[in-house]
Amino acid sequence: MAATAKTIEQVKSIGGKYKFGFVTDIDLDFAPKGLSEDIVRFISAKKDEPEWLLEWRLKAYGHWLEMPEPKWAKVSFPPIDYQDSFYYAAPKSKDDAPKSLADIDPKLLETYAKLGIPLQEQEILAGVAVDAVFDSVSVATTYKGKLEEKGIIFCSISEAVREHPELVRKYLGSVVPYGDNKHACLNSAVYTDGSFVYIPKGVRCPMELSTYFRINAENTGQFERTLIIADEGSYVSYLEGCTAPMRDENQLHAAVVELIALDDAEIKYSTVQNWYPGDEEGKGGIYNFVTKRGACRGRNSKISWTQVETGSAITWKYPSCILEGDNSVGEFYSVAITNNRQQADTGTKMIHLGKNTRSTIIAKGIAAGRSDSTYRGQVKILPKAEGARNYTQCDSLLIGGDCGAHTVPYIESRNPSARVEHEATTSKIGEDQLFYCRQRGLSDEEAVALIVNGFCREVLQQLPMEFAVEAQKLVGISLEGSVG
Amino acid sequence: MTALLDIKNLHVSVGEREILKGVDLTINPGEVHAVMGPNGTGKSTLSYVLAGREGYDITDGTITFMGQDLLALEPHERACMGIFLAFQYPVEIPGVAGTTFLKTALNALRKYRGEGELDAMQFLKHVRAKAKALDISDEMLRRPLNVGFSGGEKKRNEVLQMAVLEPKLAVLDETDSGLDIDALKVVADGVNAMRSPERSMLIITHYQRLLDYIVPDHVHVLVAGRIVASGGKELAHELEAKGYAQYADAAAA
Ligand SMILES: Nc1ncnc2c1ncn2[C@@H]1O[C@H](COP(=O)(O)OP(=O)(O)OP(=O)(O)O)[C@@H](O)[C@H]1O
Ligand SMILES: [Mg+2]
Numbered sequence: 001m002a003a004t005a006k007t008i009e010q011v012k013s014i015g016g017k018y019k020f021g022f023v024t025d026i027d028l029d030f031a032p033k034g035l036s037e038d039i040v041r042f043i044s045a046k047k048d049e050p051e052w053l054l055e056w057r058l059k060a061y062g063h064w065l066e067m068p069e070p071k072w073a074k075v076s077f078p079p080i081d082y083q084d085s086f087y088y089a090a091p092k093s094k095d096d097a098p099k100s101l102a103d104i105d106p107k108l109l110e111t112y113a114k115l116g117i118p119l120q121e122q123e124i125l126a127g128v129a130v131d132a133v134f135d136s137v138s139v140a141t142t143y144k145g146k147l148e149e150k151g152i153i154f155c156s157i158s159e160a161v162r163e164h165p166e167l168v169r170k171y172l173g174s175v176v177p178y179g180d181n182k183h184a185c186l187n188s189a190v191y192t193d194g195s196f197v198y199i200p201k202g203v204r205c206p207m208e209l210s211t212y213f214r215i216n217a218e219n220t221g222q223f224e225r226t227l228i229i230a231d232e233g234s235y236v237s238y239l240e241g242c243t244a245p246m247r248d249e250n251q252l253h254a255a256v257v258e259l260i261a262l263d264d265a266e267i268k269y270s271t272v273q274n275w276y277p278g279d280e281e282g283k284g285g286i287y288n289f290v291t292k293r294g295a296c297r298g299r300n301s302k303i304s305w306t307q308v309e310t311g312s313a314i315t316w317k318y319p320s321c322i323l324e325g326d327n328s329v330g331e332f333y334s335v336a337i338t339n340n341r342q343q344a345d346t347g348t349k350m351i352h353l354g355k356n357t358r359s360t361i362i363a364k365g366i367a368a369g370r371s372d373s374t375y376r377g378q379v380k381i382l383p384k385a386e387g388a389r390n391y392t393q394c395d396s397l398l399i400g401g402d403c404g405a406h407t408v409p410y411i412e413s414r415n416p417s418a419r420v421e422h423e424a425t426t427s428k429i430g431e432d433q434l435f436y437c438r439q440r441g442l443s444d445e446e447a448v449a450l451i452v453n454g455f456c457r458e459v460l461q462q463l464p465m466e467f468a469v470e471a472q473k474l475v476g477i478s479l480e481g482s483v484g
Numbered sequence: 485m486t487a488l489l490d491i492k493n494l495h496v497s498v499g500e501r502e503i504l505k506g507v508d509l510t511i512n513p514g515e516v517h518a519v520m521g522p523n524g525t526g527k528s529t530l531s532y533v534l535a536g537r538e539g540y541d542i543t544d545g546t547i548t549f550m551g552q553d554l555l556a557l558e559p560h561e562r563a564c565m566g567i568f569l570a571f572q573y574p575v576e577i578p579g580v581a582g583t584t585f586l587k588t589a590l591n592a593l594r595k596y597r598g599e600g601e602l603d604a605m606q607f608l609k610h611v612r613a614k615a616k617a618l619d620i621s622d623e624m625l626r627r628p629l630n631v632g633f634s635g636g637e638k639k640r641n642e643v644l645q646m647a648v649l650e651p652k653l654a655v656l657d658e659t660d661s662g663l664d665i666d667a668l669k670v671v672a673d674g675v676n677a678m679r680s681p682e683r684s685m686l687i688i689t690h691y692q693r694l695l696d697y698i699v700p701d702h703v704h705v706l707v708a709g710r711i712v713a714s715g716g717k718e719l720a721h722e723l724e725a726k727g728y729a730q731y732a733d734a735a736a737a
Contacts, residue, residue: 431538436575438559439535439568440589440645441596447560450588454579454628 031088037061039087040189046088047158047192050165060178060188067182073345074374074406075314077287080252087190087223146206153198154209157225160196167198171229175258175295175322183254183289183316187223191256194224199234199265208464210239226257230265232298237268239467250278250313255290263298263325270463271319272471274311274478280369282341285313292319296328296357304331305348306462308471310478313342318376320349323357323385330359333459335471337452337478338371338403347377347408352385352418361392364456367403368482374406379420381413388418396426397455399448399482434483444483449476486551488513488684489534489653494545496526496533503529505709506545511653514681518695518720519688521706522728527688528572530706531655534686535569536562549653564596566652570642570659572688577629582641585629586611586648593649614647618674619667635662643674654678655686660694672697692720707731 031042040061044054147154153164160168178188195211211226230236240257253275259267269292278285288311294303305319321330332348350359359379367373379390396405407424429451437447453460453472460468460475489511496504503526511517519527533540534547536559547554554562577585590610591601602610615625618640630638639659646654656675660668675685675698687698695703695717703719704711705728712731713719 430575432575433577435535435537435559436571436577437585437589439563439571440585440649441560441563441592442588443558443560443592446588446592450580450585451577454577457579 031086033086034083035085035087035190043088043190043192047161049161052169053161056173056178057189060185061190063179064182064185064189067179067185069182070316073316073376074372074408075316075343075345077250077314077343080250080287082186085252088192150203150206151200152203152205153196155196157191157194157196157227160227164196164198167229168196168227171227171258171260172225173258175260175293176256176291180291184256184291187225187254187256187291191223191225194226194255195228196226197228197236197238199230199236201231202233203231204234205236208237208239208466210241222251222253222255224255226255227260228258228267228269229260230262230267230301232262233264234262235266235268237270237464239270239272239464241272241274241467241470250285250287251276252287253289253312255292257290257292257319259292259294259303261294261296261298261301261303261325261328264300265298266302266304267294268304269294269306269319270467271305271307271309272463272467272474273307273309273315274474276313277311277340277342277478278313280340280481282313285342286311288312288315288317290315290317292317293322294320294330295322296325296330296354298328299325299354300327301325302329302331304329304333304462306333306459307335307346308456308460308463308474309334309336309344309346310474312344315342315344315346317346318348320351321359322351322353323359323388324353325357326354327356327358328354329357332359332361332363332377333462334363334375335366335456335459335475336364336373336375337366337475338368338373339479339482340369340371342369342371344372345374345376347375349378349380350390352379352381352388352390354385356387356389357385358388359390361390361394362458363392363394364459365394365396365405365407366399366452366455366479367396367405368399368479370402372404372406374408376408376410378410379412379422380410381415381418381420383414385415386417388415390418390420392420392422394422394424395455396424397452398426398428399452399479429483445476445480448479448483452476452479487511487548488515488550489554489686490546490548492546492548494530494533494547495543496529497541497543498529498539502543503540503709504533507706507709507711509704509711511684511686513652513684514679515702516679516685516687516698516700518700518703518717519686519706520690520703520720520723525706526709527706528657531569531572531657531686531688534562534567534653534655535559560592561596564593568646568649568651568654570639570646570654570656572657572661574630574633574638574642576631576633578631580629582625582627582629583608583611586625586645589645590648611644611648615644617670617677618644618647619670620644636664636667639663640667640671640674643671647674647678650678650683652682653684653686655688657688658690659687660689660691668694669697692724695720705731 031039040057044057176184199205261267275286275288296303303321309315323330330350336344336346338344363375365373365375375394381388394407398405409422411420413420433451434447453475460471463471487510491507491509494504494507521527587607700717703715705713
């Protein structure tokens with residue numbers, strides 16, 4: 001908690017509107033600009049990948065060429081010029097990968113310190129193991145020793161491909177197939193790194209696992225790939241946080257996250273996303289096109305997604321659960337904040353296959369400025385899902401008169417014993433509430449932050465303690481300038 | 485003695501309609517003033533104008549607080565300088581625990597005054613005794629602010645906020661309405677405990693009964709946007725007996 005409080009201070013002192021908009025000046029090793037089969041081969045070769053993985057990438061690439069862009073989301077942006085980006089950028093020192101923190105470029109460590117993850121302190125600070133992704137290569141993994149004792153594997157996905165190929169081969173693409181959607185195809189073809197987690201049978205992971213993603217190089221997309229497997233009876237809580245420096249161009253971020261929970265296992269996956277949102281006029285910012293899906297394969301398994309989305313110019317993201325195992329549970333807790341010209345189309349899919357499967361969706365959308373926020377959710381109950389239940393609650397809060405909030409629920413129930421409940425509200429932030437807060441000494445911005453935090457409480461309290469504090473502050477920061 | 489608050493010839497309109505039509509009122513440090521008057525005469529309007537609520541046009545007149553032009557200040561600056569309004573209708577803030585709200589407010593004031601912020605432990609220590617005196621349980625403090633509170637609970641909660649924030653000028657807008665007899669006594673004790681030579685109060689009420697507990701130094705009668713009579717505490721008794729009809733002519737003038 002001390003570390004996060006410090007981050008906020010440090011980051012504030014850096015100045016500028018976007019508090020994370022600094023650039024680290026280090027030499028990068030680039031692949032040539034543009035996308036082609038050769039680039040896919042280049043990436044695979046750089047990473048010394050086995051043949052099967054290269055083939056898988058190439059198949060994904062082939063699919064990507066054919067596939068149209070998804071068009072159903074309520075977002076608009078000019079066509080993306082995929083040839084105008086770099087698909088591989090690694091810090092120069094990567095050929096001899098760092099063996100310990102001491103080997104890491106001090107400038108990188110400095111960047112992380114600005115983000116509030118001083119790696120050197122991480123091992124002392126309680127409870128967080130960080131796998132830090134700097135652009136495309138995972139540069140440091142802390143806490144490894146402690147986790148290894150329990151048989152937990154927590155490493156970059158490239159390392160997992162080398163060290164645990166059987167696990168990767170078995171599960172990679174098993175929840176999000178390479179042809180799932182255009183963005184997932186692209187990711188499968190050119191992903192450069194990401195995190196891999198395996199929790200063995202019956203093990204409760206003793207600490208929060210965390211990856212801090214950061215896009216640094218200009219014109220590089222970031223395509224990480226995360227794969228988390230919770231074996232029978234295990235538990236893990238994973239947190240992903242993201243920031244990106246300020247750039248005038250739009251940068252593409254197309255990640256894929258796959259979660260697999262076997263019998264009686266539980267995965268809690270939390271995201272705090274504050275990629276650069278663009279400026280007040282909508283110039284620049286990240287296109288955050290992410291495919292996240294979890295499979296509750298086992299009986300009594302549980303997957304819980306919590307997301308706090310405050311950044312990105314465009315967010316296109318639907319963390320979903322496939323509830324295959326009987327009695328399995330899916331949860332989705334979401335806060336999506338848009339300000340200025342941001343657009344967010346986000347929600348979830350809960351697919352009920354097994355008996356007595358249950359899902360809960362709590363989505364809070366906050367729109368300010370001239371932004372647009374859409375909740376899009378699907379609840380699907382298949383014929384065998386005897387006794388399935390879903391509860392959905394979507395609340396939208398509007399700040400000012402120029403923004404929009406939309407709720408688009410799709411409900412499909414093919415089992416008569418299933419129960420699906422949906423509640424939705426839309427409200428405006430109350431002048432009376434703002435005045436009441438201001439009368440007690442809060443500035444406009446403090447008042448908005450407090451009221452919006454209250455509005456999001458049910459979701460924020462799902463976050464691990466350390467990150468809840470940071471998320472609360474982010475809520476305030478991202479709504480700066482929205483009133484008064 | 486320099487006045488804490490000095491209102492001169494205050495004219496206030498909402499839209500086309502003039503609500504306050506030339507109010508003069510001076511409050512010195514340590515004084516307790518009561519304002520009484522029929523429904524809809526502008527008592528709450530006066531309190532909102534003091535607190536700086538939007539939507540009220542000050543068409544004429546001045547307000548000086550601690551020697552400063554109050555009307556030039558933002559609502560939160562006024563609060564930080566020591567103006568506190570106990571609302572006639574306290575507002576619900578879903579999802580925000582009473583303690584969180586109070587701590588945020590107290591630390592905002594402390595920051596403004598250049599004092600260090602209190603941590604959770606120090607804050608609770610500061611609040612607990614005051615809450616207890618007002619019969620407010622820990623459970624109530626933890627609940628989302630005012631959400632589902634009974635009328636009386638809301639009013640007690642306003643007085644707690646006043647006790648914690650320790651203002652220089654407390655404006656209490658019908659803090660007694662909706663209170664049962666016991667609660668009225670608890671609230672009055674809470675308010676009386678706050679009386680000091682440095683703190684002034686403006687108490688808006690319809691009932692002389694409250695003024696039996698919180699004895700005012702001055703009583704004013706506000707009718708149709710004007711102060712039509714001022715006097716000592718006996719004026720409240722007179723009003724109780726005769727009503728406001730006697731002022732109808734003065735108001736129409
Ligand atoms: N925002 C507003 N818009 C329209 N009319 C208003 C507004 N605020 C106050 N008024 C009107 O101004 C008049 C005075 O209202 P105010 O609330 O100040 O009365 P009051 O003296 O506090 O009455 P009560 O004793 O019933 O609380 C009323 O007629 C009220 O309807
Ligand atoms: Mg009133």
